[in-house]
Amino acid sequence: MSNVLLETKKVVKRFGGLVAVNKMDVVIEQGSICSIIGPNGAGKTTFFNTLTGIYKPEEGEIVFDGHHTIGLRPDQITDLHIARTFQNIRLFGSMTVLENIMVGMHTRLKQSGVDALLRTRKFREEEKKAFAKATELMEYVGLHGVGDELARNLPYGGQRRIEVARALASQPKLLLLDEPTAGMNPNETEDAIRLFRRVRDDLGITILLIEHDMRVVMGISERITVMDYGEKIAEGLPAEIRANKRVIEAYLGRGAATEIIA
């Protein structure tokens, strides 16, 4: 078990009386592609937000790459090499595509305000490298010649890709993708799946994704965690999940499981 990248122990997040995330235990191994699935309102995105520091859990422990992350600010967590995308795309609309990607490098750039004012050699070289890297990442996610376009002028699929490129720019060890193929047509979805595989295979980045689309989940995940009402109700290989009675009930209601299995 030395290659565990992320482990959460009994993480609880409450909003007033509502328990949005209840005692979540998740173990993500280095280099794997895992998914969290579950019906709407199951607490998946809230769980993501506790991982990235947007919410502070009331109880539990989160250990990422040897660091306890609870209580750290989101930017500090990003600095530890966790990156994410958002369910509803959140690009910096009136910045260009390349600028968006360069914002992702913020924690990795070492320039200071003084460097920027004096245009030191360090600054110029770093900016040049950052620019080259951003261009490379843009092309890596499959976009060409749109570097100077404003992000909001790109079509939907392109915006999703930039979000991935922007996240990759922060050199993550763990990439959290929140419904990355929502709203895509089957072709685009295929491309996206291929991209995620490449990210893991070429760059060795561990991926944890939330997804509704079962084709994506089953096609890409090595392990699946199922959430319902804030709790983990099942965990296992795709085939195991497919046959799990509780999972089917959670999705389709009680009684449905027997019908489907029958």
Add this chain to the structure above:
Amino acid sequence: MIAKLKTTLGSLGEWINRGKVPYILSITGLVLSTVWVYFSPRSLPAFLFFLAMAGMIYYFKIKPVAKLILGLVVALIVVPIIGARNIFYLEVLFQIGVFAALALGLNIVVGFTGLLNLGYVAFYAVGAYLWAFFGSKQIFLLHEIPGTAPQGTPFLLPGDMFYLFIMLGIIVAAVTGLLLGLPVLRVRGDYLAIVTLGFGEVIRQLANNLDKPLNFTNGPQGITPIQKPTLPGGVMDAFNVILTPIVGQPVTEGQFYNILFYFIALLVAALVIFVTLRLDDSKIGRAWTAIREDEMAAVAMGIPAVKLKLAAFAVGASFAGAMGVVMAASRTFVSPESFTFMQSIGVLTMVILGGIGSIPGVVLGAAVVVVLNLQVLQEVSLYLSQLRQSDSVIPIINFAWKNLSNQLDPAKYQRLLFGLILILMMIYRPAGLIPAARRKRELKAAAVPDADNGTQEAADE
């Protein structure tokens, strides 16, 4: 109809900027306008034409070196000559410089980072009162009632210290910005606007009321006299040796101070533009814009939002602090009246009018508002007061100009002007006269001939 007009103007714009045409146009324009102003030094249209021509240097597609040379010639040679003929023009240009720097400072906070600061003028006040206190006799008057300075009280510091205090103004204002920012930056957008408004008013009221128990600010009467910077020996004489043959008479010391302050304002404003440009094109500037666009996404990308917002507050404040010191020295007088909420809104109006987040836009906005304020409104006021003194009557309604109230003086209606500009810009052109353009980086894009595309697109949004 409007579209047709746009294309006509567009092709005209293209023709103007092709080949040698812009060189010929800019040089002839500048020479003509200079000659016009020189021979009719009191003509408003002449001066406006001159300003427009000077501004056009920025737009003409000529070599950067040529732009720089033209700009320097205008700023360093032509303006002082014109100014020596009519000192009022220097006042206008001085104020444009001061307000351009202020507006650029506010632009960092409002335009880049998206934080609406309605108490910005407080930082300006901090700089002004800094020099007003240390560069005057006030420290010896702490136990005096306002307005009762004994004869022969000495100044605390010599005028040389003014130059040091510009630096100190930057530091003290930046620290004030940090101190304000630390508690308030947690507050959400529209609340932040009101909190900063409150902060601005608190500073003004403190300036108004800190004449007791110890008389720090001299209360509503304000502090005067304040030291002017000491002139390096012989500079004025040298200046007169060059200028007298051109203008026809030597400048007095008072006039020379106007020229000097114009140069100081120009220098500080240039520095401010330089700093703004360089910060904007760095990871700091990108982070500011990212926070403006979507704070949560920015934070998730690893940007420490609070730290960067504080930086924006401090940098913005420091510009105002420096100009506060300059203003206090040039007026030799500082009072709470100069730091009202209306002043803050005036600076905001410049930013909004010119183009939020756009450096050339903000400078243009400052120029337009200052010229409107100082010249156009004043000019109309002057015209009206002449009418008031005449016997003329509006024919049909039979209204004698004599009966026109003093209160209807257009110069007194700045609020109307600012208000109208803000409303109309928000509704019809929220990006401003010169919308901010994103920097083009991609190598391929550089090969595309029409580099103005970005501006055009942003304008159409």
Add this chain to the structure above:
Amino acid sequence: MRRIYESTVLRELLRPLGQIAIFVTATGAIFSVAMLLLALLFRGSAADRLLQENNHINIFAFTLTNLPQVLVDGVTLGFVYAAIALGYTMVYGVLEFINFAHSEIFAIGAFVGVEVLIALEGAGQLSSIPIWLAYVFLALAVIAGMAAAGGMAMLVEATAYRPLRNAPRLVPLISAIGVSFFLQDAIRFTESITTGQFHRIIPTFGNFDQRVSLVKLPLAGVVTDINIQIKSIVVIAAAVLMLVGLNYLVNATKVGKAIRAVAQDRPTASLMGINVNLIISLTFLVGGALGGAAGVLYALKFTRIDPFVGFFPGIKAFTAAVLGGIGNLTGALLGGIVLGMLESFAGAYLSAFTMGAAGAEYKDILAFAILILVLIFRPSGLLGEQVGQKA
């Protein structure tokens, strides 16, 4: 008995009256006790000695004898602030937008009301009239002020805010600041063009300036006559009437239900067949009318008005709204009363307690300090609920 309580109409009329009574008594009591304790603490201090030297009264007696008047002033001011605060809070509740121009809507109400009275005076209608007629004229002025202010608020919404409803948050706010400035000078212009003066003074008429003696109390050995100006009573009564009326409108009528629905969820309200634009207009009309009435009452109380008269009351009323919990009508009432008390207490005692180093002129700073502190530490206000950040 039970049936009476179950009737919505009565409940919605009685509940705010109860709240008003509780808020006024509680705030007054807390402030009084705190002030008296502070006075005890200051006994023997330099401030005490100075007071004995100059006014031959010790600091505790000074505090106690002034207290009734300070309380009355505080309540009067508090109701004025509450009435203005309702306008901010209603609009914020529905649109999540700070109507920065509300302070000028208030000023327009004040000017129209005062102009009506000036016109009546000019026509010789205000001198030696029976008391009841004076009240009728005042009511007329208030109604005129309400109509003008309400109408102007609707006009402003339709022209300067509605086109920006879906723009980023700061855009309509900047437009509202523009409207505020524009209206200040527009008022100035209209008033100047007729008379050459831009300030107005409310005519003296009726018995509003007289004082009624409430009770004579032996306080600290001195028999103190506690009295109140009739105009203060009028201001309080009118404000209470408006607060109760508004509460009834919002909580017990169909229109009120529609307003609450739009505030909750605009798209859904629209799907339910509510004309959202109409309801928003109506919100501005009602909020503006209340502000206008507050303006006339303010003019009655403080006699002199100018085009910039709205700025400070506006900021303070906004502070009151935030203090109480913006979007919450009861909160605006509570915030107004607290702020009115605070200002009245500061105005009366600050100078004596600091030996003249800081006097009534710091009451504005105090209001801003409260605003800043509340926004930083409890942005949801005294009565608001803490809401989690949305992801």
